[in-house]
Amino acid sequence: MRELSVGEVARRAGVAVSALHFYERKGLIHSLRTSGNQRRFSADVLRRIAVIRVAQRVGMPLEAIRQALATLPDSRTPTREDWARMSAAWREEMDHRIAQLLNLKDKLADCIGCGCLSLTACALANPGDSLAADGGGPRRWSPG
Secondary structure, eight states, X not given: OOEEEHHHHHHHHTOOHHHHHHHHHTTSXXXXXXXXXXXEEETTHHHHHHHHHHHHHTTOOHHHHHHHHHTSGGGOOOOHHHHHHHHHHHHHXXXXXXXXHHHHXXXXXXXXXXXXXXXXXXXXXXXXXXXXXXXXXXXXSSOO
């Protein structure tokens, strides 16, 4: 398989070279080294980067992406079936985030007057002022 330089991969994937270095440090992609210690990537890394970028765009944390890619044998390139499996697994988390955002949208007007998110009036993050026992000031943004 043809090997690509880090600059070629960055250009073709539409990402900065620093992003490739970051992805590699996080274990999302892998490179080989030449005798001169230059990074070389197999061309199939372009599909992995595409999967990473799409997953990031829908709000998946890099650790979740890394874990999903780690399930692939021998760090192979994800297939359509792999993507379908990964995205289906992320659906529940995405549905939860959407529900949180809709809740915030619906209750935002009540929240603005609160300021510290620990008053009785904050129906969003502290219903019934349950956090008062922990002291004053903000304690959390969303229920844990």
